[in-house]
Amino acid sequence: MAKEKYILVSHYCEHAHIDGSFVQNLFEYGLVPFEEKENDVFIDEKDISEIERMFRLHNDLGINFEGLDALKQMLKRMQKLEKEMNLLQKRLRLYE
Secondary structure: OOOOOEEEHHHHHHHHOOOHHHHHHHHHOOOOOOEEEOOEEEEEHHHHHHHHHHHHHHHHHOOOHHHHHHHHHHHHHHHHHHHHHHHHHHHHHHOO
């Protein structure tokens, strides 16, 4: 079983030059999960790329947090539809 790695949010923000309030807003909008232990907030290592993508969308394109939430939901739905389409294409090939 793989062990999950968590990173302290304050250390990540300092290293990545991202404002801590931005990450806090991501938590408040439910865009990124976090773990809270002993008054410290941690993020999972696998969520870093998602945070960085949302940071670029927010800063470069000016997309607000509601827009980021909508984009995340649409991307999740597109990925689900792509998986379903691939499955259906495989089934169709069986009958060709």
